[in-house]
Amino acid sequence: MNWEEILIKIFNVELTHYIVLSLILFCIGIMGLIISRNVIRVLMSIEILLSAVNVNFVAFANYTDLSDLKGQVFAIFIMAVAAAEAALGLAILLALYRNKPSVDTEEYKELKG
């Protein structure tokens, strides 16, 4: 086994690796959403979720649909929408902060029952 094969073996990345990667990222995003107390961290974990999806799309585009790479087009759309969502999220958070100076998700529990 010379070092070229080792390198190839190391750098020979299959489709399944990407899927596993996006799965891991997805789980991290979900955990981030549920665990974090800070609203900003919640917004960030939404971005992680979307990035996981991007990884998945790009990987599929690269491995299965080489002809017209629709996955990557999809990824770009997702990024644009994610940006819009993040902007809106922060704007709402700003308005919230103005009414009640705290960022803790525990504070925003008035609507329940």
Place this chain on the structure above:
Amino acid sequence: MEFLSLTLLIFLPLVGALIIVGPWFPRNEVKIRRFAKGFGGIVFIYSLFFLAFFNPQEPGFQFNETVALPGGKPWLEPLGVNFSLGVDGISILLMVLTTFLVLLALIASKYSITKRHKFYYSMIFVLQTAILGVFAAKDLFLFIIFWELELIPMYFLISVWGTGRKEYSAMKFILYTFAGSVFMLAAILAIVYYNYLQTGILTFDLNTYTYMKAFAYPTVFGILTFLGFFIAFAVKLPVVPFHTWLPDAHVDAPTPVSMLLAGILLKVGGYGLIRMNLQILPEILKILAPLVIILGVINILYAAIIAIAQKDLKKLVAYSSISHMGIVLLGLGAMNVAGVSGAVFQMMAHGIISAGLFMVVGVIYLRTHTREIPELGGLGQNSPKIMYFSMIIALGSLGLPLLMGFAAETLAFYGAFTSQAFSGFNLFNIYVPVSIQVFTAIAIIGVIFTAVYILWMFQRVFWGNMFYKWKKFHDASPHEMVVLISLIAVIVFFGLYPEGMTSIFVPTLDSLMKLI
């Protein structure tokens, strides 16, 4: 003949309701009541015309009528429903009973209704439309619509003008009936689907479903559908396990409303049993006849025993109607013309008699503001008229000969005893050789219990020495006299001449029973 249109008869009260509720109608109480009584009278007379022109010998439905959309297409074409009405021997009588009792209830509501008159009278008329609709509907879909339409007016009638836990009992009444009608809906959809499978046409018309035997449906399917129908009508009839709404609804409803409730609403259950269980699924009724008979017997005895222990006058009368309705079940389970005609006659008789009983209770409540029997005593002393009227009605409910109740009970008992429905039945695979004759004999014991609670109530309320506080228990007022006398006239007339009533519905039942 052509001026007799069923749709007009059914929706006439609705028109009356709209007239009353409109802003153009004066809010003065007396004007509203007079108009309502007049209108009720017109509807009653109009229904009498139907009875006059009804020809008992002609089989099947008469005065048939289907209302189509302006475009000539049936009312709900995708659903296979058309707005078709028709009347046969049983429903024509029940419709006349409805209009008669509504008229009397309107007359009797002079004293017991003191607030929101417009709302009250319009609700009574909407209720009348709903009930007339149920009896005239020749289409299963229409049957359900009118069946559930009567919930709302009844709810308001009990909860706005009632006394005591009125809202609780009104809500209980609604939920009970609605839950029952849900089972009926499932059963109707099942047979509609089955017909759709067999013939490919989707229709709700009653005639196609009369006598489903032609489709040779599996018995299990038939039993489930039968039970679906039975539960809905058992709630309404009421049959014992589902009866607990009746005493509450009766006790808390004002007098005219409980007259209507007992007089007509219970009959919708009985009518449904005949129309759906007997006409559509006769073989299943033959298989489950023991169940129907046993429930009837339980109904009669159980309710009679409870009535004996009642302290509240209205609860006693309520339980007495449950007991009388057991006879309807008994007659139905007998599966022969005599039994079923006894059931129909009992429905008519109980309608009139229980309305009378509630009128009497209302008269007493109006003057003493209490319904506790121990507190009432010796009321007959300075009000002989009320005493004698209520005695005749009480004896009618007792089943005294030459009064309406007797002919009904005789037919039901003779029919049930001489029926070949079953000579033994399966209870979890054990063959129990108790025949229908034995059950009828047990049911006749109910006659004794009825006598006990009616006479004991009569003795404790009217006879014995007078309590000082009922000194000013004045005698019947003209309004009450009119209602009581007209009820008694009907009771005595059909008691002396039962052929008048039987000649109308017996031919229909004859043709019905030939199918089975």
Place this chain on the structure above:
Amino acid sequence: MELLNDIKIALLPESIMVLFIILTAVLSFASGKDRQDAIFYVSLTGVTLALLSMSVMDFSGEKEVLYKSFTSNYFTLVYRVIILAGTIFTLFLTKDYVKGFGKNKGEFYFLLMTASLGAMLLCGANDLIMVFVALETLSISSFALCGYTKSDRLSNEAALKYLVFGAAASAAMLYGFSFIYGITARTNLQEISGFLSTYEVNSILIIAFLLVLAGFGFKIAAVPFQSWAPDVYEGAPIPVAAYLSVVSKTAGFAVLIRFMTVLFPGVAIFSIILATFAVITMTAGNLTALGQRNIRRLMAYSSIAHAGYILLGLAILTNDGITAMTFYLITYLFMNFGVWAAIEILALATGKDNIDDFSGLGKKYGYFSLGLTLCLLSLAGIPVTAGFFSKFYLFKAVAVAGYEFMPVLVITLVNTVIALFYYMRIIRVIYLKPEPEIRHERVFRIALPVKFVMAICVAGVLLLGIFASPVIEKSGVINTTSQGIAVNQPPVSSQPPLLTSSPCLLTSPPLLASPNDGCGY
């Protein structure tokens, strides 16, 4: 040029909407504080123009435009009409409600129209990307609408929750899309369905379907994706809540129908999935609604329950089912806006939205309470009102779909009984509870357009009841398309399968049966 041709044949209403969106945006920035009210009329004309433009278009066949990412057929026509009608009603509701929004009133209409644009695009979306983009336009603009009254703390909190939940759900949906794309390497729905027809259903496809269902479930507020609904309905401004409960739910159902009819026609496992969703949703919706004190939260749970009923129509996978759904949505539009209009009238008059604040209305405001009662009864499914007919048509569709759905039908029927209880509680409060002393009499008169909306809705509830059959025919959306679903004949089994496996399924005889015939036991 091709774009112009596309617009003419398929995208006319959408393009009119875009035009007016730009117009309102410019007007709201340009005009001063005082002339913001004029913008209402501009947006109103825009929406009505879009609605009318559809009459001019031809909807006979399938018209695929924008490189086959958007189709316009009869199905999209019906759903776009519902969405636009809902938007018009919302506009009327906002006219008086907007006074509390502070200075930038115009923007509200701008956001509302973008949301409706997103919804309309969603109905006809034929490509995964188009579905995603349309869905996100609808969601994001409704997040903004929800948080519009910056001063009110509750509306901000609701917007935040809505955004976080919505983003998570759409992320899950995207994850599902990615797997679908992974399997089929195509994004166009027609192509995917072509590929999938030969593809044997395996667990990945099911997981992908469930993930996609998460996104749509969020939109139609089906359990377990419905937790956002009560808080958002209570927090958001009333017109927005009404809008969400009707228009965004209709759009959600539209895309769900397209998915089920185009992408996975007739897959047995998916109908079981949808049936379970339907049953869980309606039961949870009805049960939680029982103990509600706040009318808006109650309306949220009732909308969840109704989502369950409508989902049932989809679960049976027949044309009848989809017609029933469409008709149900039409009646739902009228019923819901009627009640929301009443809520708004009371909120404007007394500022409170608890059920007990409705007490004693029956005596003085006869017509108002009669209208509200009719709408509530229609929601409960009491005859004479359209609600009963739509429910009955749905039950008939479920019954005719075969015997395996009979237990589901019984559960639905029991649910309607539970539902009756909490609707009657409101009616009870209106008519039976005594009149509270402090109520501002005069305010009841100001809200004219809201009364107009309520009047139309009550009329709709009654007329749809009586003249149901022409409307049902109009809402028979699917049998005109060539989709693979068996058109309206009875399913293959002629005997009721469930009950005739052995002639007497119940081995022991029915409890009290006479022995002489039947199954010979």
Place this chain on the structure above:
Amino acid sequence: MEQFLEFFIENAGIIAALPLWTFLIIIFGQNLGVYDDKRITAGITCTSTFIGLIWSFFIFLWTLGAQEPFSKNITWLSAGNIELSAGWLVDNLGAMMLLVVTGVSLLIQVYSHGYMAKDPGYHRFFSYLNFFNFSMLGLVLSSNLFQIYIFWELVGLSSYLLIGFWFRRPSAAHAATKAFIINRIGDFGLLVGIIAFLFFSLNWWIASGNIYLSFTELQPAAEYVLTSAGPVVYFLIALAIFFGPIAKSAQFPLHTWLPDAMEGPTPISALIHAATMVAAGVFLIARAYPIFEISPDIMTTIAWIGAITAFITATIAITQYDLKKTLAYSTCSQLGFMVMAMGAGAYAAGLFHLMTHAFFKAMLFLCSGAVIHGLGDQQNMKYMGGLRKHMPVVAYTYLTGCFAISGILFSGFWSKEEIFSGLYGNNMILLGVGLIVALLTSFYMFRSYFLTFEGEYRGHAHPHDAPKVMTVPLILLAIPSTFIGFLLSGVLFLPSFDKYILAGQKAITHAEHHTGFLLPVISLLIALAGLLAAAYLYWDRFKQVRESVKITADNIIRITKPLYALTTNLWYIDKLYYAFIDNVFLPVCNFTANFDKFIIDGLVNLTGLKIRFEGWTLRQFQTGQVQTYLAILFSGLAGLALIFVLLQLLI
């Protein structure tokens, strides 16, 4: 002559219709204020009954000549295979009963005009009287078992109304309800019996083409039922039918209502609870005789129930101090006597005793009425005595009544003798019981005579003689109670009662046997013994003898303490019934009522609460925290994915 009588037969229904019309005339007359004079009411009632009497006399003449009973019917109620009809049947038995009923009620109506003169409810009383006449005559005339059931209950109703005439008195109200309920229990048995009989004989009736359950065809129908139902079931049916007479004629288990029925006005006790209504039970046995006659064990049951009743009530009567209660118990015992006779096969003798008993018992009650009326409503014999001086007519008629009932020379002797001869042939034990009862009868009758009319006056009210309008009926009743027995016993030229009655019933097999003179002599001696014993114990003339020999009524009572307690407490039967009702029946009713209220209603409310609790638990998930919502979302998603993937693998 034939056509003349034909007319009367053709519309014999008029006899029953007349009292009904007078009933209606009185009611509407009173309520619409047409007239207020008492004499008019009395006039109409008496004329209608008198026409009825003449009418029934002509019917009686017709029956002498006729071979076949005449019957005319219309269908009253028909549905499917059930066809019930109503109409009238005239035969010897019916004619006899018609004469008795119309005769006795006419005299009683005249008497009650005087008795009720000062009572405010005068018109009400006469309307009830007419209603009773209508139902009794209807019962006598009815042509089939179904129709007789109708009038059976109507008669029960009229006795309820009349017992409860003074309904202000709680005791009267209670007695009326008790009477009606006990009659109702009897009616239950009768109804079940009739329906069961019809059920087993239904195809026979359809085949025979006759109206259902008609009395003329009862014999063949009964045989058909015996074959089709089997002896045991047949016995049960016959017993059920016999339940009716047990209640109506106050036989053993259900006799307790008759003594309480004395709460009603005395003419009523005379008319209903002595002569006519209670006799209806025996009349029904006579009408339904073919049913009973076929199965021997039903006959013995009937006989024994009659015997037991006769014996028990006779023993109770000895110790009663209330004049009307004594007469009431004596009625019970005489009825028991008749039922025993019928049971033992002495069909004609039973009916003969029924007729004679009707006359003299009515007279005795009217005498007691006159006495009570005279003493200002005092019924206790302790406060009477020596009234012969004040009311000679009443006293002597009462004496003739006593002689008649105890079977010394007057009419009672002849009918009792026939019963004894019937018993002699059939069953010796019953004969013994009969003789003991005869002894007790004469003892308590003469005891009541001596206590009320002999010795010095113990009461404090000043008695006054009865007015003429009350004494004339007494005298008129005295004549038949003395001579009718002798006239119709067949000794003289007149057609004997037995032949006349049996002629009507061609199917009855009657054991003809005469025992010569031995039996009548014995019964006469026993009656005299009873007379002497009563005289010895209660007549003042023997006062000194009693003191000297120390055998007085009081120390006899002291010696026979337990027996005496037994009879005064009416053999504890009444106490037994009330105990049963208070500690068994009512608690069961209350238990069921509470069961219904709490269990069934409770269950319904429970389901309601359960559903609301489920709603509450689901609502706890709405914590308002976005994180929890997302947790629900993803966990729900994961769970469903897991389930459906597994499901997909399985299918």
